[in-house]
Amino acid sequence: MIVKDINKLKEKCVPVSAFNFGEGEDIAKQLLDELKNSEGGIGLAANQIGINKRVCVINVKEEPIVFINPEIVERSEETFVFPESCLSFPGKHIRTLRHTSITVKADNHEGKLMFTADSDDINDAFECVCVQHEIDHLDGVTMFDREFKQEPWKRKSKKIGRNDKVLIAKGTESKTIKYKKAEPLLDDGWTLVEV
C-alpha cells in the first residue's frame, strides 16, 4: 500500500543503523516489489510504504538503483524545469525546478554517484530528477515544495549584460543561455525566470 497522506509524508525519515545493514536491504526489496506493481512508477521512498527509514529506490534505466542513507553532497547552481508526478499523488502532474546535476553519497555505494540532466538522453534527466524527488521524500519534502511557478521576471536594479546567463522557460521546457540569445526568444513565448 502506498501512503497518500501528505502529513505522514512530511515526516523526516531516520537513517538505517550502520550495524543493521540487512534492514536497509530488506526495505529496498519491499520498495522494488511495490514499484514493480505500480503503474509506471520510476522511484519510491520508504516513507511512501509507511517505513520511516532512509531508504529509496529508483528504476529509470536498465537496472534499479538502491540508496541506503543517501545524501546529496553537491548540487549544481544551474537548475531546470521538468514535469513530475508521484505515486503518492496519483493523477497530479506539476512542473518542478530541479538541479541540473547532483552528487550523491549513500552507505551502500562506494564513492560518489553523479547524476546529470545535461545530456542528449532524456533518461538522464528523468533519473537526475527522480533521485532528487526520492531523497526529498526522505527529508519529508514532496514535489509540491519544488513546484515551479512561472512568474514574470521583475527587472531588478541590476542591468542584465548581454553575456549574462539567464534561465528562460516555455511550457515544460527551460534552458540557461546568454541574455543576448534569450532576448529574441522572449518575444516568442519564453519567459525570463532567473538572472
Ligand SMILES: [Zn+2]
Ligand atoms: Zn514521490
